[in-house]
Amino acid sequence: MNLSKRVQRIKPSPTLAITAQAATLKAQGIDVVSFGAGEPDFDTPDNIKQAAIDAIKNGFTKYTAVGGIDELKEAIIHKIKTDLEINYSKQEILISNGGKHSLYNIAQVLFEEGDEVIIPAPYWVSYPDQVLLNDAQPIFVETTDQTHFKILPEQLEKAITQKTKAFILNTPSNPTGTAYSRDELLNLAKVLEKHKIFCIADEIYDKIVYNGFKHVSIASLSPAMKELTLIVNGASKAYSMTGWRMGYAAGPEKIIAAMAKVQGQVTSNVCSITQKACVEAFKGSQNFIAKMVSEFEKRRDMIVDGLNAIPGICCFKPQGAFYVFPNIQGLYGKKTPQHGLIESADSFANYLLQDEKVVVVPGEGFGAKDYMRLSYASSLKNIEEGLKRIQRAAGKLTS
Numbered sequence: 001m002n003l004s005k006r007v008q009r010i011k012p013s014p015t016l017a018i019t020a021q022a023a024t025l026k027a028q029g030i031d032v033v034s035f036g037a038g039e040p041d042f043d044t045p046d047n048i049k050q051a052a053i054d055a056i057k058n059g060f061t062k063y064t065a066v067g068g069i070d071e072l073k074e075a076i077i078h079k080i081k082t083d084l085e086i087n088y089s090k091q092e093i094l095i096s097n098g099g100k101h102s103l104y105n106i107a108q109v110l111f112e113e114g115d116e117v118i119i120p121a122p123y124w125v126s127y128p129d130q131v132l133l134n135d136a137q138p139i140f141v142e143t144t145d146q147t148h149f150k151i152l153p154e155q156l157e158k159a160i161t162q163k164t165k166a167f168i169l170n171t172p173s174n175p176t177g178t179a180y181s182r183d184e185l186l187n188l189a190k191v192l193e194k195h196k197i198f199c200i201a202d203e204i205y206d207k208i209v210y211n212g213f214k215h216v217s218i219a220s221l222s223p224a225m226k227e228l229t230l231i232v233n234g235a236s237k238a239y240s241m242t243g244w245r246m247g248y249a250a251g252p253e254k255i256i257a258a259m260a261k262v263q264g265q266v267t268s269n270v271c272s273i274t275q276k277a278c279v280e281a282f283k284g285s286q287n288f289i290a291k292m293v294s295e296f297e298k299r300r301d302m303i304v305d306g307l308n309a310i311p312g313i314c315c316f317k318p319q320g321a322f323y324v325f326p327n328i329q330g331l332y333g334k335k336t337p338q339h340g341l342i343e344s345a346d347s348f349a350n351y352l353l354q355d356e357k358v359v360v361v362p363g364e365g366f367g368a369k370d371y372m373r374l375s376y377a378s379s380l381k382n383i384e385e386g387l388k389r390i391q392r393a394a395g396k397l398t399s
Contacts, residue, residue: 038323039236045240064275067260071275073093095248102232117138119138121367125366140367168202174205177323192228201230211319219231227252246270302376303376325366325373328371334397
């Protein structure tokens with residue numbers, strides 16, 4: 001059987017593969033400490049669950065409009081106005097089956113053969129594959145922990161060609177946790193406006209920020225930038241609703257209408273019950289978020305301090321999300337007890353799994369081979385145990 005060239009361009013998601021691997025080991029009774037999960041470990045708040053129960057009891061279990069119910073669109077419009085100070089109409093909002101689905105809808109309607117899409121590296125693993133699935137070419141711009149993993153305006157300018165169609169901006173970022181300030185966004189916006197390049201702004205971690213950092217959307221900086229921006233967000237991270245599958249896009253009406261047309265032929269509407277639950281998420285009490293973020297901040301501090309205490313590992317302190325992305329180049333050239341050589345984050349991750357039963361995600365899948373991603377969406381006890389094991393593993397390495 002000959003599979004399509006399209007599907008042969010892409011790779012399986014490394015984060016999903018690592019998560020599945022950890023689950024398999026745990027099912028075998030092996031004591032695994034996993035830093036792989038890309039989802040909050042908190043339960044969905046009770047008021048949101050109750051809204052879903054009420055929807056079922058009230059028979060709200062039929063098809064809805066492809067792009068989502070008006071009540072949910074209105075809740076999102078209010079959220080964006082309150083949080084970002086941007087006005088949108090219902091015709092500029094599309095509800096989809098998760099943020100990933102929103103991003104794919106955008107790729108379907110914007111990209112075609114010959115287009116280039118600029119992606120700062122490190123990047124979330126699905127960005128380049130979604131570009132490739134839609135016949136365009138990802139153009140990577142490398143960043144490092146020296147610049148806090150942020151693309152500079154001069155780097156963006158240099159990467160733009162006649163073929164450039166869009167720029168993907170993820171703030172706060174998965175996998176690095178970095179977040180752009182208003183001034184940094186203004187400098188990027190000047191370049192994008194000058195060349196009339198679309199910005200796909202993945203803001204799914206907008207609520208998970210620390211030390212008083214304020215999330216700013218690039219779409220809020222000017223009317224021109226709003227017309228060039230497609231905001232992607234959802235309920236999964238801020239309200240611990242990853243399995244509910246709801247994301248949304250906000251952007252120019254013509255593009256949103258085209259995305260709805262595609263969605264109508266692929267999935268139709270988001271689950272009706274999920275939509276009612278998300279109305280409650282956006283309109284109900286927001287106290288849950290502050291409590292969750294406070295707990296994440298404690299975990300972040302513990303894991304950053306613990307990793308930086310290990311010789312050979314250097315870890316940037318993130319402003320948002322729930323990931324750290326340490327550089328492990330200081331361990332290169334060292335030998336494991338079995339005399340294997342540490343040559344990359346991939347080899348160190350394999351060593352951690354085999355010798356200490358610690359699961360981390362190597363950075364190569366994120367476009368940064370000298371780093372590894374650890375999620376601190378886990379208990380303080382689990383993080384403490386994991387750090388002990390990583391420190392022990394590093395201590396067993398020899399020159």
